[in-house]
Amino acid sequence: MRCFIILLALGWNGALFAQMGTPVGNDLDPVPLTETELKEIFLGNKSIWDNNNPVTVVLTSSDSEGFAKVAGWALEAGAFEFQKHWLSIVFQGRANAPVFLNSEEEVLAYIRGHKGAIGLLYTLPVPPELTVETP
């Protein structure tokens, strides 16, 4: 019973289970990217790649499971806090707004068509041409 309660509590806070998804990107530089560097990107702390492509963060919608997973991994908080974080830094004028899409299929399609775009996949396989190397 105690284990069940602990598991329930952990499950309630998705952040504790959060793992990085598989990064996908189009014409990023530099690569490979460490997990720490990827976190900074998904927190809005990087805006230009070394090859001069703009960083465009692509996420699934704020009520999706994927968004909550990215939130837990990058901010170590829930989707709610992650949404507030992005809203705040865009309002400050210190970051460009991320692109929100309805599904991982749409995320992949967007990244395929936009240089500098980066996202995380949790369910779909990553096409080789969009693979982001990690150490």
Place this chain on the structure above:
Amino acid sequence: MFGHFTANVELENDEQFSELSMGEHDFFVQSKVTPRISFLSETIVAPVSDDHHGGADFRVSIERARLKYQYSEWLSVIVGKMHTPVNYWNDVYHHGRLFFPTIDRPRAFGSHVPIHTLGLRLQGQNIGKLKFGYDLVIGNGMSANDISDNNFQKSVTAAVHIKPEKQTRISISAYRDVLFENKGGSHSGHASSGHLTMGEEGWLPVDLDYELYCFSLYRNKGKWEILTEFTLNRTKLASSNDAELIASLGNPDATANTTTYLYAGRKLGNRNSLYVLGDRIRTQTQDFHMKSNDLLKVGIGWQHEFSALVKTQIQAERYTGRDGFEIPADDKWELKVRLAYCLY
């Protein structure tokens, strides 16, 4: 669009007041024009300011309109009307009441902080492990408005910050300007009754050197969120004044006026928090620009966030202070309820 509604009950000198008000509605736009150039604007529709937010009288104001060219992480060039990045509140929240940790802005906002600058800004951010950032702004000063500045003098803002951890920012800044003929224009934000204005006893049409130094600390970690804002303002007669006039006023020293704002919130679960606040302003007697005062506000509040885009706050406040200054000590209680929201 950001907006808010507020209800207020006030008890002052055994008299009671109450009001419901619709606050400013802020139309926010951010757009990427090219991969490196972005545009940001805020246009507000606000009730015309008076003590009772009268009638259906509204004004429209462009509060921000700026183009940003990003060369690299360490250099962006921004041109236009912007929030002067002197402290955390003005840089991060300003009209975004959804983000306000307390219902009211700090008192420094309406007294010392030059809220807008129209000009040129160099900006760098997220540099190195400490995520160092800087902002250097040159623009129309506090005597100017959005279309003109009838002097060569420009205001200068220099601000630096570090973000040593996620959701933590420590910043310091310095601001300098000359207030010509002791007039505050639309960028000063100095519209409160705490300022000496033409025709009032004590007001003199002198040029004033205006300096402001700010320190801010914001941290949101675990269950606790804190924000501290401290400002030191020094005002003195500028060298552009007639020497005889300066001598006749007794060569006064620069004043040293301070404001201190403290907020600490404790999260209760995912959507609720309980918080306390303190806000003190002290202005010296010999200041030529502001009326002297020593005022204190303390409060306690509760916040509930329905979602990331809608929240409510209820706040009880006690206003007090010390007598013996041009602005008498407050002696009142207020209870406020705020509903703030964002639609996009």
